[in-house]
Amino acid sequence: MTTQELINQIKVKKSFLCIGLDVDLNKIPPHLLSEEDPIFAFNKAIIDATHHLAVAYKPNTAFYEAYGVKGWESLEKTIAYLNANHPEMYTIADAKRGDIGNTSKMYAQAFFEDLGFDSVTVAPYMGKDSVEPFLSFKNKHTILLALTSNAGAFDFQTQEINGKELYKQVLETSKTYENSENLMYVVGATKAEFLAEVRQIVPSSFLLVPGVGAQGGDLKSVCKYGMSPNVGLLINSSRGIIYASNNTDFAQAAAIKAKELQQQMEEILNHAG
Amino acid sequence: MTTQELINQIKVKKSFLCIGLDVDLNKIPPHLLSEEDPIFAFNKAIIDATHHLAVAYKPNTAFYEAYGVKGWESLEKTIAYLNANHPEMYTIADAKRGDIGNTSKMYAQAFFEDLGFDSVTVAPYMGKDSVEPFLSFKNKHTILLALTSNAGAFDFQTQEINGKELYKQVLETSKTYENSENLMYVVGATKAEFLAEVRQIVPSSFLLVPGVGAQGGDLKSVCKYGMSPNVGLLINSSRGIIYASNNTDFAQAAAIKAKELQQQMEEILNHAG
Numbered sequence: 092m093t094t095q096e097l098i099n100q101i102k103v104k105k106s107f108l109c110i111g112l113d114v115d116l117n118k119i120p121p122h123l124l125s126e127e128d129p130i131f132a133f134n135k136a137i138i139d140a141t142h143h144l145a146v147a148y149k150p151n152t153a154f155y156e157a158y159g160v161k162g163w164e165s166l167e168k169t170i171a172y173l174n175a176n177h178p179e180m181y182t183i184a185d186a187k188r189g190d191i192g193n194t195s196k197m198y199a200q201a202f203f204e205d206l207g208f209d210s211v212t213v214a215p216y217m218g219k220d221s222v223e224p225f226l227s228f229k230n231k232h233t234i235l236l237a238l239t240s241n242a243g244a245f246d247f248q249t250q251e252i253n254g255k256e257l258y259k260q261v262l263e264t265s266k267t268y269e270n271s272e273n274l275m276y277v278v279g280a281t282k283a284e285f286l287a288e289v290r291q292i293v294p295s296s297f298l299l300v301p302g303v304g305a306q307g308g309d310l311k312s313v314c315k316y317g318m319s320p321n322v323g324l325l326i327n328s329s330r331g332i333i334y335a336s337n338n339t340d341f342a343q344a345a346a347i348k349a350k351e352l353q354q355q356m357e358e359i360l361n362h363a364g
Numbered sequence: 365m366t367t368q369e370l371i372n373q374i375k376v377k378k379s380f381l382c383i384g385l386d387v388d389l390n391k392i393p394p395h396l397l398s399e400e401d402p403i404f405a406f407n408k409a410i411i412d413a414t415h416h417l418a419v420a421y422k423p424n425t426a427f428y429e430a431y432g433v434k435g436w437e438s439l440e441k442t443i444a445y446l447n448a449n450h451p452e453m454y455t456i457a458d459a460k461r462g463d464i465g466n467t468s469k470m471y472a473q474a475f476f477e478d479l480g481f482d483s484v485t486v487a488p489y490m491g492k493d494s495v496e497p498f499l500s501f502k503n504k505h506t507i508l509l510a511l512t513s514n515a516g517a518f519d520f521q522t523q524e525i526n527g528k529e530l531y532k533q534v535l536e537t538s539k540t541y542e543n544s545e546n547l548m549y550v551v552g553a554t555k556a557e558f559l560a561e562v563r564q565i566v567p568s569s570f571l572l573v574p575g576v577g578a579q580g581g582d583l584k585s586v587c588k589y590g591m592s593p594n595v596g597l598l599i600n601s602s603r604g605i606i607y608a609s610n611n612t613d614f615a616q617a618a619a620i621k622a623k624e625l626q627q628q629m630e631e632i633l634n635h636a637g
Contacts, residue, residue, distance in 0.1 A: 113467070115470075151463070151467055153463055153467045153468075153470040153471045153474070154470055156470070156471065156474045157470040157471075157473055157474045158478075159436065159474070160433055160437050160440060163432065163433050163436045164433050167432060167433060187461065187462060187463055187487070188426070188460065189460060189487065190424070190426055190460055191512070191513070191514040192514065194386070194424055194426045194427070197388075197426040197429070197430040198426045198429065198430075200430055201426070201429045201430045201432070205430070205431075205432055206432070214460070214462065214487045214489050214490075215489060215519075215520065216487050216488060216489045216509055216512075216520060216521065217460075217487075217509070217512050217514060217516050217517065217521075218514070218515070218517060218518065218519030218520055218521070219516040219519050220514050220515050220516040221514065221516050222516070236489055236490070239464070239489075239490050241464040241465065241490060241491070241493050241494065242491070242492065242493050243465075243491020243492040243493040243494050243495070244490065244491060246488075246491030246492050246537055247488065247489060247491055247525070247530065247534065247537070248489065248490075248491070250525045250526055250533065251525065251526060252520070252523045252524065252525045252530060253523055253524060257525060257530070260520065260523065261520065264519055
């Protein structure tokens, strides 16, 4: 999907919500456990109930790998279902990969070509030749970790490197990579003020913002500091939406939570426009 | 496996060789492609021919994910074969994972418990709470990326953070993590002098050293600068061994290449002892 198609979808739906499909068999409604593929059954119900309220879905691969071959099958079925039935949805493989060039290329092929995701999250530690193999795919995005929303972000990311915090150095250096127009960035919402600093370096790039809701970030301040003229934000919510209910009404409950966020977003977009 | 069991194995075999099982269907002997599971057939033959010369095997997960569910099955079969038939071998999932705590725990369970690997490689960018969930597993090792062997390592890893290169800061900070005795580190061999600097910070930790052979590092200088009193090195070779021949003699050819490295290691160990 092109960036413009994503922007168009945001305008049509008045939403920049991304729903994290982080499915834990210990947390889904027990009645689903008798299904042949409980993870896919859960995802399908969530997608069917929320696709008109969100613009993106983001399965975190850890939750699928945790169930081995069966988990990988659930991931394949989920992305195939999305691409066949809701091709307008933007899809993110939250995989946080990154390896030497040769090997990053294998990951890129797996997520972009074989599975058919629109984007994949990538860790920056190994630098240019670990990121560029992802960037070389046309109409696919590489979402680089810049500033994450966890406590450990302060171990290295906010430490000064040559007089500038590491996450800013990552933003600046990545702009010099080949096909850098295909970059987006993960920027956590735990301290919204950071978003203003991020915007000084990447004024128009899309930012994937986790940590609104369960991790404590606040939507309004994220938008205040992080929104670009083209919106430029994907706000992710996982547990707050998908585990809104543990009963047979889980999909409707998820839709209610997604609708709450979408309406807040619509208000912000109307105000901004 | 405990660190002491690994050290014992190194002494018995007079080898600290790790063989990277990075299987690419475009590179394996064509006659294997008619097998039901060509990747596993290749790995099994390589393992049977080389297990007495090496102490560790390291599949890089990218090469398995690239083949989707089938690839994941090949990975499961490979680690199950190793654990059943060669339980003395140290096993490394070269996965370079790392996510927020909750999610890292899912990865740790997948690789340590479900698949049964002895260790997994982890990227440090997300800090403490992304690494500690791996460290909490008893008799399992977390191999943290410190200084990698690719060109992109100079983008961030060797940049100074608070007056000290980032990779040194990663080494020092990680020593403060809970259960840090379960840490090993990836340190590339492209500049062996770096190993001397690494040893000043982690004098006895095991280092997994890629880049000897195909990536240009030299075994003798790696040992000169990097060996600890307990050896403390796992030298990885992938392509140089497993693709030594593209014919029906591929396993024997791999054994010849592995034997060459093992003999160099034996000489170094005799000299050091």
